[in-house]
Amino acid sequence: MTDFRIALLPGDGIGPEVITEATKVLESLGKRFGYNFQFQEAIVGGAAIDKYGVALPDGVLEMCKKSDAVLFGAVGGPKWDDPTSKVRPEQAILGLRKGLQLFANLRPVEVMPFLMDASPLKKEILEGVDLVVIRELTGGLYFGKPQKTWTTSRGRRAVDTMAYSEGEIARVVRVGFELARGRKKRLASVDKANVVETSRLWRQVVNEIAPEYPDVQVEHVLVDTAAMRLIQRPASFDVIVTENMFGDILTDEASVLAGSMGMLTSASLGTRRTRRGTFGMYEPIHGTAPDIAGQKKANPIAAVLSTALMLRYSLGLPREADVIEDAVKRVLNAGHRTVDIAVQGDKVVNTVEMGDLIAAEVAK
Numbered sequence: 001m002t003d004f005r006i007a008l009l010p011g012d013g014i015g016p017e018v019i020t021e022a023t024k025v026l027e028s029l030g031k032r033f034g035y036n037f038q039f040q041e042a043i044v045g046g047a048a049i050d051k052y053g054v055a056l057p058d059g060v061l062e063m064c065k066k067s068d069a070v071l072f073g074a075v076g077g078p079k080w081d082d083p084t085s086k087v088r089p090e091q092a093i094l095g096l097r098k099g100l101q102l103f104a105n106l107r108p109v110e111v112m113p114f115l116m117d118a119s120p121l122k123k124e125i126l127e128g129v130d131l132v133v134i135r136e137l138t139g140g141l142y143f144g145k146p147q148k149t150w151t152t153s154r155g156r157r158a159v160d161t162m163a164y165s166e167g168e169i170a171r172v173v174r175v176g177f178e179l180a181r182g183r184k185k186r187l188a189s190v191d192k193a194n195v196v197e198t199s200r201l202w203r204q205v206v207n208e209i210a211p212e213y214p215d216v217q218v219e220h221v222l223v224d225t226a227a228m229r230l231i232q233r234p235a236s237f238d239v240i241v242t243e244n245m246f247g248d249i250l251t252d253e254a255s256v257l258a259g260s261m262g263m264l265t266s267a268s269l270g271t272r273r274t275r276r277g278t279f280g281m282y283e284p285i286h287g288t289a290p291d292i293a294g295q296k297k298a299n300p301i302a303a304v305l306s307t308a309l310m311l312r313y314s315l316g317l318p319r320e321a322d323v324i325e326d327a328v329k330r331v332l333n334a335g336h337r338t339v340d341i342a343v344q345g346d347k348v349v350n351t352v353e354m355g356d357l358i359a360a361e362v363a364k
């Protein structure tokens, strides 16, 4: 029996509901293949603010560092939305990324054929979409100092700082090249080099690394153009690599291509090696969805597919990752849908039923 230590951070809203289904599927997989997943859970986000007064309580980072991987739900909600508050649920996710040095965020976007009707884009445009955005996750505007608001004689003023070192750029750009190499060998580096200084450095670093990967075709795309092309010709992208804020915005845009956010997942990777892979944090990208929390309406598929990424990247179990992904496809092919991806005439199942169906498929 091989043991794996998994830190569970369910968070707020639908986070706990979908993480419960994800662990159910992992347990089913463990039973079949002889793995023992030891789950250790901690409270983060708004729930932690209510209980401890902070979004990322002491000890959570340590617990994560002792694990092989982290499964994260989502944090936030209207209850903690006061912009003047010093404690915010989002501090949990930002603190985890920084504290665990998870600098590369992989967000794959595939369009499942049956979901094409759920997307606002035409079928012809969605045909063949299969891309991955790699977002730099621990630098840029979200972490640069100074970041503050102050009062001047002419009123209030605020500043954020966008800063990148060449080392920070190079390590994430290399993840992009490596990933492209294993796919269609096309890398689009997205920047704003016509205006922004950090983007000019970004572009230089990409050009300096490119000769190490002669088999990968590189193009530089300005972020505004990239935003347009994601809607006009999304299938023209394979791997996109970009800095933190551009990646935040473009990945929400890209998620629309897939028809439902309830299907999309992400992996945040650093450099620490685990026994069989790279340490990482895995999360569905849909957020807390407070409007449907507690109603068993949430789609657990993104959380379940997050566990497949975890098996592949952190636990060194690619075959078992395929088992989970295939199980999800079989359940969907059999016509089962949660309400977010259902069209008229579909059999609608709730969160728990969807988890049960996938877990049963995994056990076969």
Ligand code: IPM
Pocket (backbone or CB within 6 Å): 090, 093, 094, 248
């Ligand atoms: C995301 C989210 C986070 C981000 C928020 C919750 C801080 O939007 O993961 O994309 O902006 O990074």
Ligand code: MG
Pocket (backbone or CB within 6 Å): 248, 249, 252
């Ligand atoms: Mg975002």
